[in-house]
Amino acid sequence: QVQLVESGGGLVQAGGSLRLSCAVSERTASSDFMGWFRQAPGKGREFVAAISWSGGSTYYADSVKGRFTISRDNAEDTVFLQMNSLKLEDTAVYYCASYWRGSIVTSAAYRVWGQGTQVTVSS
Secondary structure, three states: OOEEEEEOOEEEEOOOOEEEEEEEEOHHHOOOEEEEEEEOOOOOEEEEEEEEOOOOOEEEOOOOOOOEEEEEEHHHOEEEEEEOOOOHHHOEEEEEEEEOOOOOOOHHHEEEEOOOEEEEEEO
């Protein structure tokens, strides 16, 4: 069974940067795509970005294009989310997830989820 562990969250000032990591175990049992989602208090889980292990194809939510970059290290079975120019509205718990089926921008399309890591952006 694939397991996902996020790390790298924390407190950062608006305009600053953070890099999130997601360590993936048992990758042979996982989907070729990995995604990042986030959930702010009182809101639903929102798609952020996705990437394929094999070809590195990337997808981004409009709200983060030009600021966030998703990447992966196949040798280390790790996916990253580099977050630059952070805004207050980026504050959320960030989750990595392994894709299953359906719309890649919908949380229900992902089968396995990490525990989440808190990102708090302050002014």
